[in-house]
Amino acid sequence: MDLVLVIFVLLLVLLFLKVPVYIAILGSSLVYFFLTPGVNSIVFAQQAIGGTESISLLAVPFFVLLGSLMNYSGVTSRIFDFAAMLTGRMKGGLGHVNVLLSTLMGGLSGSNLADAAMQSKMLVPEMEKKGFSKPFSSVVTATSSMITPLIPPGIAMILYGSIANVSIGKLFVSGIGIGGLLCIALMGLVAVISNKRNYPRIREHRLGINEFINGAKPAIIPLMIPIVIIGAIRAGIVTATEAGSLAVFLAIILGIFYKELDMKAMMKSIKETVVSTSGIMLIVAAASVFSWILTKERIPQQLAEWLIATINNKYIFLFVVNIFLLIVGMFIEGNASMIILVPLLAPIAAAFGINEIHFAMMYIFNNAIGALSPPMGTLMFVTCGITGCKTKDFIKEAVPFYILLGVVLFIITYIPFFSTALVNLLY
Template identity: 65%
Template sequence: MDISAVGLGAIVLLTFLFLQVPVFASLLAGSVVYFALTPSIPTQIIAQRVIAGIESIPLLAVPFFICAGVFMNYSGVTKRVMDFCEVVTGRMTGGLAQVNVLLSTLMGGLSGSNLADAAMQAKMLVPEMERKGFSKEFSSVVTASSAMITPLIPPGIAMIIYGSIANVSIGRLFIAGIGPGVLLCVSMMILVSVISKKRGYKPARQTSVKPKEFILALRNAVLPLLLPVIIIGGIRLGIFTPTEAGSVAIIYSLILGVAYREMKFSHVITGLKETITSTASIMLIVGAASAFAWILTRERIPQQVTELIVNMISNKYVFLMAVNVFLLVVGMFIEGNAAMIVLVPLLAPVATAYGINEIQFAMIFIFNMAVGCLTPPMGTLMFVTCGITKCKIKNFIKEAVPFYILLFVCLMLLTFVPAFSVGIVNLLY
C-alpha cells in the first residue's frame, strides 16, 4: 500500500480543482501522479480504467435521456407544459414564480438536466417575471432553486450514474426520486407564496380558471406529461430496462415532434449535436473519475474509511449528519458527477454497515450534490442562471438565504424520515 502516492495524487486533484482546471483534467492529473509514483503498476492501466469506466451498459441511458430531453425542447413540449402550469397556478400568490417551480418539476421528468432546465427558464420566464414586477434577484433565485428538482425527478441523469456505480436498481431509484422531488416542489411553492405575499407580488391572473380552459390546457400537455409514467410503468412491468427506456423516450419525443408539427429535420441534427457534446462532457468526467476511484479501491481506502467511521461513530443518524455536512462542503467545490464516482464507493459500504437503506442513502447523496449546484463558490446553477439574467452573484446569494434554509429542512426530512425516499418504492415493489 502506498499511502503517500495516494495522498499526493489527492492533493494534486484538489489543487487543480481550486485553480478551476476542468474536472476531468484534474482527476486525470491526480491519477497520473499516483501511477508515476507507483512504478510497479503498468502506466497503461490508467487508460484501461478510463475506458472501462465508461463501458457500462447502464450508462447507455445517459445519452438516450439527454437526447430525449433535447428533442422535447424542439418539439413544442415546453410551451404546452408551461401553459398548463400557468393555468394550474395562475390564481396562486406569486403567479409566474409558482409557474417556474411547477414547470421545473414537470420538465424534470422530460429533460433530466438541471442546467438545461435553468437555462431554458432563465430565458423564457425571468424576463416575463420582471415585466410583472418581480425583482431580478428573486426571479433568478427561483429559477435556479427550482432547477434543483430536475435531478430528483425521474429520469434524472444523477440516478443513472449512482445506480451504475453502487450497483443499485436504477428503476427503483427513478421511483424513489418522486418523493424528494414532490417534497421540494411543494415546500418551495409554499415559500414562494409566503415571500410573494410579503412583497406584494400578485397572481398571474385574477379570474378563476374555467373547466373548459383547464381541460384544453391539460389536453395539450397530457402527452408530454405521460412520459415519466411510461418510463416508470414500463420498467416496473418488465417491458423494458432503464437503459432501453431511454431509447423509448427518444422515439416518444420524435412522435410528439411530428404530432405537434414543430420539429424540423434541422432540429434533429442540432439536437444530435447537443446530445453528443453534453454526453461527451459527462463521460469525460465519468472515465477520469473511474480511474481515480480504481486507485482508491486498490489501496483499500473504502474499507479503511468504513472501519474508521464505524469505530468512531456508533449511531447511524450521527453518521448521516456527518455525511450531510461533508457532502455539502464537497458539493461547494467539486462537480456532482465527479464527486459521486469518487465518494460513492467510499460511503455506500459504510451506510450499508450501519443498516441504512441503500435507496434512502442514494437520495440523500443525490440531494446533497444538487444543493452543491446552488451554493458558492462553484455553484453551476447559480452561474448559469446569473449569466443569462445578468443578476449579480452577491445579490443572488443574499436573496437565496430563505431557499438555503428550506433546502436544509428538506434534507433533514430525507435524512430522518425514510418514507420520503423509500415509501413509494416499498409501495410499488
C-alpha cells in the first residue's frame, strides 16, 4: 500500500512537470516492478500490449479518421450553412451557430480538440468582425466543443465502454440526450448574454419555406451519418468498429461526390489519424499497466469497502465523486484519468445500485468540464492559442459558463432520466 502511494505521488509530480501522460504513467509503474520482489518484469510488457488489444478500441481510428475526413470533404461547411440558417434570426446568431455546429459536428468528428481548433479558425474571426468580443467568442467555442465527446460517436464513450465493459451502443444513445441537454443550456445562456450586449443577428428577415428547404438539402446526407451509425449498431447489423468503418466509407463517398476530397487531403487525413490514434493507444497501453498494479494490490476493493463503510447513501457518493472528478480534471487529461479511475469507481457505483449508463455519462461529462478548467484545461489552451485570447480574459468571461455547467452536471447526476430515457426506449 505504501509503495502504491509512492507511485501515485510520482505520477502526479510527473504530470505537473508536463511530462507526456503515457511516459508519466509508464515511469511511475516501472518503480513498482523494480521495487516489488517476486513480480516478473515480463508482466509489464504483457499488460501494456494486452491493454491495446481490446476489440472495442478498434473503433477509435475509424472515428478519428471520420472526423478528419469531414473537414476535408466539404461536409463541415455545409453543416455550418445549415446551422447558420436555423439560428440566423436569433440575437447573437453566430454564437448560436457556434453551439449548434459543435452539436451537429459532434456526431461526425468525435474529438473535442479537433472541433475547438476548427471553430477557432472558422468562426471566431467572423464573430469578432460582427462585434463579438474575443473572450466571449473564444469561451463559446471552447465550451460548445465539450458537446463533442457527449454526442455519438464520441471517443470518450468508446474508451469508457471498453474499460468498464459497458455497451458502447447504449452509451451512444445516451449521449444524444446529454449532448442535447447541454446544447439547449448553452444556447439559452448565449441568448441571455447576446441580448444583454446587443450582439447582432445574421439576418433580419424570417426564414421562408423554400429558403429552408434549399438550405437543408446540402446538410441532409451528412446529418444522416450519425443516424446510420446508431441505427446499424442498435439493429445488431454491425458492431461499433464496423459502424466506424462504414461511416468512413460514406464520408469518402461524400467527399468524392462534392468534388472536394482529393488524394492529398486523403493522405493528410490518414496522417492526422495515425498521430491522434497513436497518442490515445500509448495512453491506453500505459494505463493498462497501472490498472494491473492497482488490481494486484487490491486498491479498488479496499477503496470500495472504505467508501461503502463511510458513505451509506448513493446521492452523497455521487456528490463526492463529482467533486473528486472535477479536481482531477483540472490536472489530468480526461482519457488518462478515465483509464486509471473507471476500474476503481465503476464497481463502487454498481455496489450502490447506480445505473451503469447513468454513471458513465456523469463521468464523461465531468471529464468534459475538466478539459475546460484551469490550470491545465486542454480546450482552453487550444482555443486561446489559436484565437490569441489571454487566459485571464478567457477565465473571467467563462464564469457564467462554469456556473451553467455546474447546474447541468447537477441535473445529470440527480436526474437519471436524461441519461437513461432514450436507452430504455430503444433497448
